[in-house]
Amino acid sequence: MRSYRRHRLLVSVLLCALAVLAARPTAAGEDPGSDTGTGIGPATGPSAEVVRLYEEAAVATQQYEAGRKEAEDQRTQAQRAEALLDAQRRHIAALHEDLGRIARAQYRSSGGLPVAAHMILADSPEGLMRGQHAFSQADLAVNNAISKNERAEARLAADEARAAAQWQALEKRNVQLAALKADIEQKLETARSELQGQADAAVAAGACRGAVRLDQPETGFTDGDWVAPVETYELSASYGSGGARWSSRHTGQDFAVPIGTPVRAVGAGRVVKVSCGGPFGMEIVIKHAGGYYTQYAHLASLAVDQGERVGAGQWIGQSGTTGNSTGPHLHFEARVTPESGSAVNPVSWLSARGVSL
Incomplete structure (x- = not known):
């Protein structure tokens, strides 16, 4: 079983990281006194509270x-x-x-x-x-x-x-x-x-608050090179389905999950896009080997920054209902480019990598 808990940094590396972060400009809408944007030290706020309660719920x-x-x-x-x-x-x-x-x-x-x-x-x-x-x-x-x-x-x-x-x-x-x-x-x-209230405020301002670094509980869900984007779910709107909510056809697979559900990277890769605002609300796009990309949309919080490398099963955010969303769910896409309009069937794409939904 892999564990994606953060390892302790060497003192010298930590000092360098602090120096870089001290010189980094504060993002719009980000509280300079908050520890949710840097990932240094224990995270607090609704994201951490949801995580803690999910852990308590698991024990309960x-x-x-x-x-x-x-x-x-x-x-x-x-x-x-x-x-x-x-x-x-x-x-x-x-x-x-x-x-x-x-x-x-x-x-x-x-x-x-x-x-x-x-x-x-x-x-x-x-x-x-x-x-x-x-x-x-x-x-x-x-x-x-x-x-x-x-x-x-x-x-x-x-x-x-x-x-x-x-x-x-x-x-x-x-x-x-x-x-x-x-x-x-x-x-x-x-x-x-x-958590959703703060996410909506960030999306309305068009500025993400930055990654909320939270210790990730160990789970057998991370075994393998490819995994589903959420651990427990119900499938809702499927790829290619029609409806008044979309301009043409639905371009991804929706996973009906409660707000705050951990969202995981389906495979190893690099985060190429983190954004707030627009129809997808808070979203993350990851580039994988072979030239494919995956998108995770309508999130309530982010746990990674743009440019960061992630592993299969790593916690990258929490689900929500930001943007053009009718209820809590994760919108997941597999693409051949990082932008909309290049989506392929995500169910078949994951199935080809050994993940059955």
């Missing part, structure tokens, strides 16, 4: 999935406990029936008189002994039946309490999971809104 999702599995296990255990309780209730009913049967048998065998009465009325020692034996046997049977019944009822009460506790724990866990998910979604929505 893992917790949610683990909790959901735990809840399913609890549900299975509770249902199994309910089945055992039903079996225990049937067993107790059978014990009650046994007690009744013993009582009825004693009544029939004693001619309607209790066993003790037969012993008192015995007319011989042998009759008395038989009566005593019968009394002992009957007393033992009754005591055994009563003892079994009491133990079964005690087990039933304990198991019912345990089953109720399992259902309560399940309900509590589900409430916690729902609250965790809702909290992350609310925070993400707030951060995305702020």
Whole structure:
């Protein structure tokens, strides 16, 4: 797995870079006191907040999935406990029936008189002994039946309490999971809104704020020489499709993703264009080996500068809905020149490089 986390610079190189940046003129619309345009030091602001929340969301999702599995296990255990309780209730009913049967048998065998009465009325020692034996046997049977019944009822009460506790724990866990998910979604929505607001302001001014240097989380998504431009997505408008939104035909492939979604370079290359304004809003164009170019448009933030070299899977920006856009998505093109009008089918182009969308 490749990692595109920034490596520490040697002190001498850092000093040179600082000297160059100190002499660099401030871009229009860029806050001289902001650290989002230089990439030196930890980045702050809505871009960093969205990144942090995406990382929290990833952890929360893992917790949610683990909790959901735990809840399913609890549900299975509770249902199994309910089945055992039903079996225990049937067993107790059978014990009650046994007690009744013993009582009825004693009544029939004693001619309607209790066993003790037969012993008192015995007319011989042998009759008395038989009566005593019968009394002992009957007393033992009754005591055994009563003892079994009491133990079964005690087990039933304990198991019912345990089953109720399992259902309560399940309900509590589900409430916690729902609250965790809702909290992350609310925070993400707030951060995305702020990020898009700043992006719209930059596009309206026609000046990008500069690259926001953010540590990039490691991901297996970067394996291979070519990758998809976003990790998870739904395909929307396709290459060549028609509609009132475009002057002729759609020139790229749209990926429906939320604002702030990491956008990645599909392959190694050099950034030849970074711009704000116009129908594409914030956009990046990268030149790849073989003379092909890829475009990433309607972004909400930039993570690279013009002239920079990038690797396959490197985070180059965050998706948004700047420019001529009807909703959050990434517009992706493959071209034979860096300019519009030279696009080829990006799905086929990526497929030829081993990337299936």
